Amino acid sequence: xxxxxxxxxxxxxxxxxxxxxxxxxxxxxxxxxxxxxxxxxxxxxxxxxxxxxxxxxxxxxxxxxxxx
Numbered sequence: 001x002x003x004x005x006x007x008x009x010x011x012x013x014x015x016x017x018x019x020x021x022x023x024x025x026x027x028x029x030x031x032x033x034x035x036x037x038x039x040x041x042x043x044x045x046x047x048x049x050x051x052x053x054x055x056x057x058x059x060x061x062x063x064x065x066x067x068x
Contacts, residue, residue, distance in 0.1 A: 032068040039063040 022030075043059035 036066045039066050
């Protein structure tokens with residue numbers, strides 16, 4: 001998970017370019033958002049393979065601790 005955070009931060013920095021310098025808080029917020037989205041994607045895939053009922057509710061519950 002730590003490598004994902006580093007990759008996400010690097011991606012945000014690379015995409016921001018020279019147009020502006022985002023604050024550390026903005027970068028941390030974006031990294032947290034990316035981690036949450038990644039978690040939801042993985043959990044949705046997991047629950048889709050397990051059941052057809054409650055897929056989104058289960059994924060949201062599984063990733064609740066990462067929600068920004």
